[in-house]
Amino acid sequence: MSFAPWRATASASNPTPAAYPSTATPAYIPVQARRSLAYNKPTPATNGADMTPADATPPPRVQFPPAVRSYVQRCFAPENKMASVTAQEMQEKLKFVITDAAENNKLNTIDWERLALPQVMVQNERNKILANPNVSNWGMPSPSSPVDASRKRKSGLNQDAETHPWTKANNNTRNRFEDRITHPSTEKRPRMTTDDSSKSKANLEMRKKRFEGAGANYGSASPVPSPARSPPVDQGPVIGRCQTLEKKYFRLTSAPNPDTVRPLSVLKNTLDLLKRKWKQEGNYGYICDQFKSLRQDLTVQHIRNEFTVIVYEIHARIALEKGDLGEYNQCQTQLRVLYAAQLGGHPTEFKAYRILYFIYTRNWTAMNDALADVTADDRQDLAVKHALDVRSALALGNYHRFFQLYLDTPNMGAYLMDMFVDRERLTALAVICRAYKPDVNIRFITEELGFESDEQTARFIIENSSAELLEEKNGSVRLLTGKAGLLFEQAKAAAHAVVDIKGQI
Amino acid sequence: MSTLAGEFKSAYSAGSGDALAAVFTPIGTQNKPYRLQSFYDFTNAASLQKDLSFALFHGKSLKVPRAEQTAWVDIFAAYWEAVGELLKYEQDWPGASLVAIFTAWKKVANALIRGYSSSAGIPAWTLPCLYTVGKYLRTFAINADIKAAPQGASSFGFQDDVAADIEKNAHLEEAARIINRMFTLCLSDRAPMEESRKWGIYQTTNLIFKTYFRINSVGLTKNLLRAINAQSADLPPLEAFPKSHIVTFEYYVGVIHFLDENYAEAEKHLATAWSMCHRGASKNRELILTYLIPCHLVTTHTLPSDQLLAPFPRLEKLFRPLSNCIRKGDLVGFDKAMSAGEEEFVKRRIYLPLERGRDIALRNLFRKVFIVGGFEEAKEGQTSLRRTRVPVVEFAAALRIGTHATGRTRIDMDEVECLLSNLIYKGLMKGYIARERGIVVLSKNNSAFPGTGV
Numbered sequence: 001m002s003f004a005p006w007r008a009t010a011s012a013s014n015p016t017p018a019a020y021p022s023t024a025t026p027a028y029i030p031v032q033a034r035r036s037l038a039y040n041k042p043t044p045a046t047n048g049a050d051m052t053p054a055d056a057t058p059p060p061r062v063q064f065p066p067a068v069r070s071y072v073q074r075c076f077a078p079e080n081k082m083a084s085v086t087a088q089e090m091q092e093k094l095k096f097v098i099t100d101a102a103e104n105n106k107l108n109t110i111d112w113e114r115l116a117l118p119q120v121m122v123q124n125e126r127n128k129i130l131a132n133p134n135v136s137n138w139g140m141p142s143p144s145s146p147v148d149a150s151r152k153r154k155s156g157l158n159q160d161a162e163t164h165p166w167t168k169a170n171n172n173t174r175n176r177f178e179d180r181i182t183h184p185s186t187e188k189r190p191r192m193t194t195d196d197s198s199k200s201k202a203n204l205e206m207r208k209k210r211f212e213g214a215g216a217n218y219g220s221a222s223p224v225p226s227p228a229r230s231p232p233v234d235q236g237p238v239i240g241r242c243q244t245l246e247k248k249y250f251r252l253t254s255a256p257n258p259d260t261v262r263p264l265s266v267l268k269n270t271l272d273l274l275k276r277k278w279k280q281e282g283n284y285g286y287i288c289d290q291f292k293s294l295r296q297d298l299t300v301q302h303i304r305n306e307f308t309v310i311v312y313e314i315h316a317r318i319a320l321e322k323g324d325l326g327e328y329n330q331c332q333t334q335l336r337v338l339y340a341a342q343l344g345g346h347p348t349e350f351k352a353y354r355i356l357y358f359i360y361t362r363n364w365t366a367m368n369d370a371l372a373d374v375t376a377d378d379r380q381d382l383a384v385k386h387a388l389d390v391r392s393a394l395a396l397g398n399y400h401r402f403f404q405l406y407l408d409t410p411n412m413g414a415y416l417m418d419m420f421v422d423r424e425r426l427t428a429l430a431v432i433c434r435a436y437k438p439d440v441n442i443r444f445i446t447e448e449l450g451f452e453s454d455e456q457t458a459r460f461i462i463e464n465s466s467a468e469l470l471e472e473k474n475g476s477v478r479l480l481t482g483k484a485g486l487l488f489e490q491a492k493a494a495a496h497a498v499v500d501i502k503g504q505i
Numbered sequence: 506m507s508t509l510a511g512e513f514k515s516a517y518s519a520g521s522g523d524a525l526a527a528v529f530t531p532i533g534t535q536n537k538p539y540r541l542q543s544f545y546d547f548t549n550a551a552s553l554q555k556d557l558s559f560a561l562f563h564g565k566s567l568k569v570p571r572a573e574q575t576a577w578v579d580i581f582a583a584y585w586e587a588v589g590e591l592l593k594y595e596q597d598w599p600g601a602s603l604v605a606i607f608t609a610w611k612k613v614a615n616a617l618i619r620g621y622s623s624s625a626g627i628p629a630w631t632l633p634c635l636y637t638v639g640k641y642l643r644t645f646a647i648n649a650d651i652k653a654a655p656q657g658a659s660s661f662g663f664q665d666d667v668a669a670d671i672e673k674n675a676h677l678e679e680a681a682r683i684i685n686r687m688f689t690l691c692l693s694d695r696a697p698m699e700e701s702r703k704w705g706i707y708q709t710t711n712l713i714f715k716t717y718f719r720i721n722s723v724g725l726t727k728n729l730l731r732a733i734n735a736q737s738a739d740l741p742p743l744e745a746f747p748k749s750h751i752v753t754f755e756y757y758v759g760v761i762h763f764l765d766e767n768y769a770e771a772e773k774h775l776a777t778a779w780s781m782c783h784r785g786a787s788k789n790r791e792l793i794l795t796y797l798i799p800c801h802l803v804t805t806h807t808l809p810s811d812q813l814l815a816p817f818p819r820l821e822k823l824f825r826p827l828s829n830c831i832r833k834g835d836l837v838g839f840d841k842a843m844s845a846g847e848e849e850f851v852k853r854r855i856y857l858p859l860e861r862g863r864d865i866a867l868r869n870l871f872r873k874v875f876i877v878g879g880f881e882e883a884k885e886g887q888t889s890l891r892r893t894r895v896p897v898v899e900f901a902a903a904l905r906i907g908t909h910a911t912g913r914t915r916i917d918m919d920e921v922e923c924l925l926s927n928l929i930y931k932g933l934m935k936g937y938i939a940r941e942r943g944i945v946v947l948s949k950n951n952s953a954f955p956g957t958g959v
Contacts, residue, residue, distance in 0.1 A: 066550050073554060079572065079624075364857060365723055365764050372851045395860050397930070400923035435926030437937035437946075444940065448919060 067112035068098065075117050084126075085119040093118035237302035239263065245270045249292035256300040264303055270294055271311060284322045291315040295334075309338050309345035316350070320415045325357070332357065336373075349411050352383035355391055356416040362496075367391070383410045390417070399428035403450035425449045426464060426492040433484035442470070442477040464491040508537060509544045510560040513577075514567055526633035529584060529613070531591055531641055541588045548585070557581045576616075576625035583612040607642075607649035607676050614642050614683050621690050621702065629696065632705035639684045639712050646680035647719070674720045681716045688713055688729065692736055703740055706733065707750035714757040726761050752781050756793055763796050764854060772800040791817045798824055799858040806865050806933075806956070808832060823849060831862050834870030837908060839863055867924060868933040872954045874903045875947065891959065893947040897921055897938070900945070 074080055075094050082090075097118060101107050116124070240261030247262065262270065271294065278287050291311070298308050316331035332354055339347040351374060358367040371388075378384045386405060393401040402424060406417055428449055432440065442454050442461075451457040458470055458477060465487040469480050509528060516524035533540055548556035558578045562569060569577070587609035593601035617638050620627040650673060688709045694702035710729055717725050733740070743751055759774035775797040782790050794817065798809050808828040814821045823846060830838035843850070843860065850856035878899070880889040901921045908916075925945060928934040934954055936947035947953035 069551070077575070079575075364766055365854075368764075368851060368854050368857065369721070371856060392860070395857065396863055397927040398920070398923055400917070400920045431926050431930040435929040435938050436940055440940050448923070 064098075065108055068101075068107055071112040071115065071117075072098070075119070080117055080119065082119045082123055085122045089122050090117075090119045093122050097121075238300045240266070240297060240301055242266065245273050246290060247293045247297070249289045249296065252296065252300070261300055262297050263301070264307065267294060267297060267303075267311075268307065271307075271314070275314070278318060284318070284324070287318060288315075288324065288327060291318070304338070304341065304343065306344045309335070309343045312338065313345055313350070316353075317412055320353070320412050323415065323419070325360075325419070329357065348378055348381035348384050351378060352381070352387040352411070352413060353416060355384075355387035356413050359391055359394060360416060360420045383413065386410055387413065394424065397427075397431065399424065399431065400448060403428075403448060406450050421450070422460075423492070423495040425460065426488055426495050429461070429464075429484075430488040430492050433479075433481040433488055436481045438482040439471070439473075439478040439480045442479055445479060464488065508540050513561055513581075517567055517569070520630055522630050522633040525631050526637040529634050529637050531584075531588060531610075542592060545585065545588050545592055553582050553585060554578055557585070570626070572623075572625040573620070573627055576620035576623070576627055580613065580616040580620055583609070583616040587613050603645070603648040603652040604676070607645040607680075610638075610642055610645045611679070611683065614638050614687075618683070618686055618690060629694070629700050629702045629704065632691070632702060632708075635687055635690070635705060636708045636712065639687050639709065642680045642683060643677070643712065643716055643719075646676040649676040650674055677716060677720050681713060681720065681722075684709065684713045684716060688732075692732060698741060704746070706740065707746055707754045711750065711753040711757060714754075714761075718757075718760075723761060723764055726757070730758065730761070748781050748783070752778050752783075752789065755781070756789070759793075759800075760796055763800060763858075766857070768800050768803045768858065772797065772804050775800060787816070791820060794820055795823070795853055795855065799855045802831075802862050802865070803858050806868075823853075827859065827862060831866040832869065834866050834868075834873055836863070836866055836870060836904070837906075839866045864928065864931060864933060868928055868954060868957075870903050871900055871925070871928065871934065872957055872959065874899050875953055876959060890949060891953070893936070893949050893953065895945050895947060897925070897943050897945060900925060 072094065075090060081087075097115075101110055238256050238258050238261050240263040241258050242260050242262045243266055244262070245266065247260070270290070274287060274290050274294070277283070291314075294311055295315070298304075298311065312331045312335050316328050316335065319325070319328035319331065332350060335345070335347075335350050336354070339345060339350070351370070354370050355367070355374075358364075358370055374384060374388070379388070386409060390402060390405050393399075393405060406414075406421055409417055429445070432445070432448075442457055445451070445461075446454050446457045449457070451460065454477065461469060461479065465484065469484055469487070471478050471480055512528045513525065516528060527534075531541065533542075547560070558574065561567075561577060561581065562574050587606065590601065590606045590609040594603065594606055617627075617635060619625070621635070653676065688706070691702045691705040691709050696702070710733065713729060714726055717723060755774045755778035759771045759778060762768075762771035762774065775793055779790070779793045779797055782793060784790075794809075794813070798820070801807055801809075808831060809820075809824055814825060826842040827839065827846065830836075830842055839862070843856075843863075847856060850859055875891065875895060878892045878895055881892050882889070897918060901916050901918060904916050904921060904924075922938055922940070925934070925938055929936060929938070932955065934947070935952055936945055938945050951959055953959060
């Protein structure tokens, strides 16, 4: 216990005279009291400095970990002071907490960061003793409130000698809110009490009740901070035990139960079954659901291999075929990561889809990323080259080239192109109507824009503009480009309105 | 420590935010290469708080409110620990790691944020500290990610799917969240403007933009812009902020619009950044031009002059071949230049707008066809007019130049028409195609190719 030489001068500059009378009060046990009061002096210049943990914690021969030190410091910090709890009470409690932890070798196991401060413990104990059923009291341990004052009186704790005027003044202004927010930490204390072997049985009982009470009180005010709030982050992969092939998809909200998770060998059979069922029944709703649960089982078991790739690829293709782009995009995103891990599969096929997909969603930022992903080797691949050509043809407005490419799409890319081909037809018609005068043969449109027949062309034009633009002349139907005006321009704008797909990133 | 505490005291009493921020710069300076080491050596974990508050606030020189003192001591305590991690790493101690540095520095950032937001009320003039701490938080996070990447410690959580592409930027994302809190701290301050943290808004925004760009979440920047716009009435006008904040901010806003293909808006912001950027800031000027030049190409169809590119050899290399081909109307050369520079263009995210330069090259080529077509025979007493009816085959012939026309590469007439109709549609050419007659009828009176004199 050494006081720095500068301390005396610093105290002398202390503007609060209240500290001196209290030092002089004879009612204290010399060392204990002197120390406590010195620490609680609201001396702005020195208080932080002379709170050496070694001073404050009773048995000095124990080496305290830093967490304990900072805990002690927090106990003495002026902003944590509570008017209703005297310094002495707080110190006794603190002493008890620390000695107890030291004796039971719990110094390193207790979560000091979260442990309630002793003043809070004292306050809680009192609240419990009062057994006040009124919840609002719990929420307002404000020292200046009438409730609190009366409670203090009722509790019969004759501590008047120790409630100094400055304690109150100090607290009224600042600490009401802090007091309130420290309370949640009481939730953590059961951990501490279970270690209390030295405490009397009655006391234990009482505290136990208090915790229950506190929990209940708290629960009524706000959701109980149960363990669910901070779930165990990663317990490692689950090993499934489920043997049934089919399983309905259910979004996980807690750790998976191994009994409902299928191991890899079962999943392989599941995939075969699903492939068969898709061919026979073609029930997309059922298939999609099953694939989702299949994917989930793979994920929770951290299975990341060629089989995973196959599952995602098949699901992606089925989703594509049914035009379920939300689901498709989820698979695509996963596949990109899986391909990066070199697990086999068909990376170029899906790289091509990805480019086409971004054309459809017109996500240029993502398109740039997709382009960055394409390597020189990928360019040799027919599908990738096709997708790149499609992109460039559209970027340059070369509808002639675009529709040639459309008619010759490898793999399942046509399903994706179907999604935006009408949109591009309108764009092309807007261009053609601006550039060609006075009219063009409808045959030309059919050929340029990849329609199957003149009838289909005519129907498309009528649906998107007006029948008056078509006229029969010399045995052929002609599109009166000169009269189209802004008709196709408007149709194009409508078709280009934002594409919204669920699950899109 | 005496140095660092001295720096703190003098910076604080001088009220200099920048000097104060320098205290929190976790590197040795030229004059004091060992400032961190001496700071770390001055105390130990046990008496950290005590020593800090003595060194920082003892004596009468500095009048700092009590709560603020505690906040500074906390900040310095976290800083001390982080410096410890840094030194350990520099000296190759066992257990030292880049991740540990990041974790320790995160505590500095959090202590600082707490100091501003809590009742401690660190005054707003110290904001440069926030920026410096945020800046290094980002740096340390990037380092930590590089370090942590091979370990691939993945936490699957309860997700349905396997992938988490995000993992490789886990630390930087965490940093982004903390910097985001700094952003909110600045934006939501309601203190009177003279002492408001709002003055730090653009600096923190820039920092977080930078971070979002790095983690490829440019989309998230929109939320920040929306938040700033919503508050714009309460913010001081842009001109009132230091230019350094504004140049960077305008640059990023420009690039964000640029990536959305909103080139007109992008050009506005980039041009502001360009005009305000310091002459000597060569790297920044180069960055601005990287986006401003493609913007200009798309919006005004103009190419960068030699004079503009001269001081920037890297840009010269990037844009010169391309703009030469555009100027000459050399389509084959253009396509070659595009594929030669593709990797760099894609990396800089300028491939898509540059690609549109092909239209300009095409226009220039067709313009030559028009000029070569010469004049109609002049009628008596009138100036001769250019021949405005040009057969499509002539344009097709021009397209064949340089393509080593063999049967295989022969150009489809429909495609030529398609290219022509696109130029007409985009307003680069005026006239119409008469398909049945196989000719293009161009506008008379020197307006066939608007803006080019013919």
